[in-house]
Amino acid sequence: MYYGSANVSERQAAPPSLAISTVIFALRPSESSGRPTLWLPLVRRIREPFKGLWALPGGPLSHDESLQDAASRSLRETTGLAPRYLEQLYAFGGLHRSPTQRVVSIVYWALVQPTEAALADVSENVKWFRADRLGELAFDHNAIVDYALWRLRNKLAYGSVAYHLLGEYFTLAQVREVYEAVLDRELDPANFRRQLKSTPEIEETDEFLQGGKHRPPRLYRFTGRPGLDPDNRSTP
């Protein structure tokens, strides 16, 4: 092992490069059932390694921006999205993530509301995929998406993330559909409703959603805070 005894300046001569990537989740109606399911945008690699494969949007960290800013910027540049919910997921730094060089990726995950997701750029090289039906992705991005999904399910159980996948106003049934889509199981409407009703962060409005062929459901609104990250915790 050469590097084991390398001194500081030698190490700095070949530092691992640092990249920022983001897993972006949005709800879209499934093509088959029409029920909402999780989707995420990927970008096609236009150069080696993994040229032609799909990968998470991302890019290098530039000198004058924070990690979160870098995530926001790379998102905006590649997909046109500006998610309201953006949180650090994990730093991936395995030795062989990239065949050509050592790369440490600090990965963020984001939730976007459907209206916003609809505005996302879609092109030859940017496309949305169902989160549960991804093919082989570049690098270790399959594992990263898996972990992001696991985190999403966890946070959902905890509390206040579901609303960031919905618009400002929503029905309780829509919240339930989010839970059902993410957790992949059906929930009892009445019991689920009872729980949400006991959550102080969900505010009843005087509006009702018209247009269904049934009794119009009441619209609600979320009034809580998003994150508990060190980068978010102080924000009052």
Place this chain on the structure above:
Amino acid sequence: MYYGSANVSERQAAPPSLAISTVIFALRPSESSGRPTLWLPLVRRIREPFKGLWALPGGPLSHDESLQDAASRSLRETTGLAPRYLEQLYAFGGLHRSPTQRVVSIVYWALVQPTEAALADVSENVKWFRADRLGELAFDHNAIVDYALWRLRNKLAYGSVAYHLLGEYFTLAQVREVYEAVLDRELDPANFRRQLKSTPEIEETDEFLQGGKHRPPRLYRFTGRPGLDPDNRSTP
């Protein structure tokens, strides 16, 4: 803004440097009450910036080691510790963490058992401090420790971290003391016991702890898994 329009090679000319640090928690008897409390080892800065202040153990990431290996190694080199529980905490990348250069720190947190903690090197420049009585630390390390404490409390509520602060065999009262130290509130012995009893991961042994001036408590042993990190999840 110069960097905003910089091309790739210009950005790479001045990359943020990457460091690994670790927050290490161990239980030690409080000097006043004798009850177990949280302590952590810090190292004194021997050069600028923040020369003379105490800081988290850590160091640069060398080219041929994974993030977790780097954390382990820097721990071993600075404190002599080799914790069994080691998990990624967060990547801190604010612009002004270090006054001299841009540094991104990937921070780990560790739990060590008391027997192991007792072996830790202590010297002029390595010392243990009570987690709730730290002075001003170098860089943003106070904020990092706060976040690590918050994470520890959270994980404790979830389940299976407390045992990594204890030896292989322990009494239920010792587990309770861990909870009381970390959560900083008293818990009902009988109720706490009832909960642990319903946890399948805690195995009753035939041994009893002798030596107290009261009825000898039974010894138990933890048989569960530690982590759910992407770096740990696959380990069966």
Place this chain on the structure above:
DNA sequence: ATCAGTTATGGTCAAAGTGACCATAACTAG
């Protein structure tokens, strides 16, 4: 040997929370 002091351990009871399920309300489409 006996007793006081101390923690371990088992149990009760009421309050709160959860899952399964039923009934009615309020809309639309025909």
Place this chain on the structure above:
DNA sequence: CTAGTTATGGTCACTTTGACCATAACTGAT
């Protein structure tokens, strides 16, 4: 006006949780 559909409210049995009491089993002092 009726059938179809989802919204919404409620019941009931079961589980979990917190507060609390009682007894068990040790040590150390008398």
